[in-house]
Structure formats: structure tokens, C-alpha cells
Amino acid sequence: MSGQGWASLxxxxxxxxxxxxxxxxxxxxxxxxxxxxxxxQAAFDGNAAxxxxxSFDPDLIVCDLAMPQLRGDALLAQLRKGxxxxxxxxxxxxxxxxxxxxxxxxHAFDYLVKPxxxxxxxxxxxxxxxxxHERLVREEAQKLMYEALAALPPPEGAESWPEAIKARAIxxxxxxxxxxxx
Numbered sequence: 397m398s399g400q401g402w403a404s405l406x407x408x409x410x411x412x413x414x415x416x417x418x419x420x421x422x423x424x425x426x427x428x429x430x431x432x433x434x435x436x437q438a439a440f441d442g443n444a445a446x447x448x449x450x451s452f453d454p455d456l457i458v459c460d461l462a463m464p465q466l467r468g469d470a471l472l473a474q475l476r477k478g479x480x481x482x483x484x485x486x487x488x489x490x491x492x493x494x495x496x497x498x499x500x501x502x503h504a505f506d507y508l509v510k511p512x513x514x515x516x517x518x519x520x521x522x523x524x525x526x527x528x529h530e531r532l533v534r535e536e537a538q539k540l541m542y543e544a545l546a547a548l549p550p551p552e553g554a555e556s557w558p559e560a561i562k563a564r565a566i567x568x569x570x571x572x573x574x575x576x577x578x
Contacts (some may be wrong), residue, residue: 406525407518408433413454415445415471416487417463421510425458428514429521442466446474454482456505456524461488461495469495472502481531483524487512 412434416422419440426436437452439445443466445459457475459468472484483505488495491509499507505524508517545557554560 406522406529410434410456410525411452411454412436412521413439413445413448413452413457413459415439415442415457415459415463415468417441417460421460425517428518432518434521442468442471445471449475449480455528456483456485456521458485458487458521461486461499462490469498469502472499472504476502483528485520485524 407429412426412429414422414425414429414436415438416425417440419438422438422440426438429436437448437454439448441463442459445457446466448454449457459471461468468486468488472486475484484503485506485508486495486499486504487508487510489510496507505527506520508520542557548557550557551560554563
């Protein structure tokens with residue numbers, strides 16, 4: 397895979413942080429993503445990654461699970477606790493169901509087992525970046541919708557439009573569940 401023929405629009409100019417204590421793997425992964433047009437930084441442990449996140453502000457983090465000092469799952473937990481919503485892909489050399497479950501509990505976007513085929517790696521990165529793009533579009537659309545609704549009073553019984561919309565969504569989900577079980 398050389399050149400940019402395989403790159404997606406989501407990969408081009410995206411900022412990706414690759415974190416792995418195997419420096420050769422981190423560098424090779426970073427080079428692969430750079431070939432697709434991404435801006436990539438590599439960090440070789442969780443503490444270096446935490447510092448890089450603040451200065452680089454990546455759109456996506458691809459991180460090894462088992463690392464000295466700060467494990468990938470501990471870094472992800474720290475970030476999620478702090479409100480970090482961007483996609484995070486965990487990688488490991490050991491397929492362990494407990495680790496997969498923990499990764500999903502922490503809202504990891506994906507969990508890849510090494511050795512990782514380069515095509516599988518790039519496809520996972522592209523899916524994560526597409527997901528992040530879609531999240532940002534939804535947030536912007538929601539913001540514009542609330543700004544437009546601000547000129548109107550909320551429906552009767554609701555203190556705000558967000559409250560009214562949330563209540564309607566809850567009712568709709570309940571109605572669908574009732575209809576599917578009935």
C-alpha cells in the first residue's frame with residue numbers, strides 16, 4: 397500500500413496518535429497512515445501519549461493495551477472520565493475476552509489483535525474517523541436546531557427544548573419496545 401490511492405477522505409489530514417511500546421510497530425503504523433495522508437504522531441508509552449494528546453489534539457488514538465507505566469485501557473479510562481469522546485482503538489498481542497469486554501465497557505471504538513493485517517488496520521482507522529466525523533456533524537446539527545428553536549417557547553410541560561426532545565425520544569423508545577413485545 398503505497399501512495400494515496402487507497403486513502404479515504406476521512407484519513408486525509410486527520411490527526412492520529414499511535415501509541416505502542418514496540419517502537420518499530422508504532423513507527424511502521426504511523427508511516428502506513430502517513431502514506432494515506434494523515435498527520436500522525438507516535439508515542440511509546442501511556443504517559444507520553446497523555447502529554448501528546450494535550451498538544452496534538454488527535455482525532456483518533458490507536459493504542460496498545462499492554463504497556464509499562466500506563467496501560468492502554470487505563471489511558472482510555474482516564475480520558476473517558478475526563479469527557480474525551482473521540483474514537484480510541486485498542487490493540488493487543490493477546491486475544492483475551494475479559495480485555496475485549498473491558499475495552500467495550502470503556503467505549504473503545506475497536507479492539508484489534510496483533511499481528512494486524514495492514515488492510516484491516518487501515519479499515520479500522522477509516523471506520524473510526526468516519527464515526528468521529530458523523531458525531532461532529534450530529535453535534536453541529538443539534539446545536540443549529542436548538543439555536544433555531546430558541547426563538548420559540550418549549551412545548552407545554554417542558555422547561556426547555558432539549559428536555560422536550562429527550563422526553564419524546566424516551567416515549568418513542570418505550571412505545572417501540574411495547575409494540576415489539578406485544
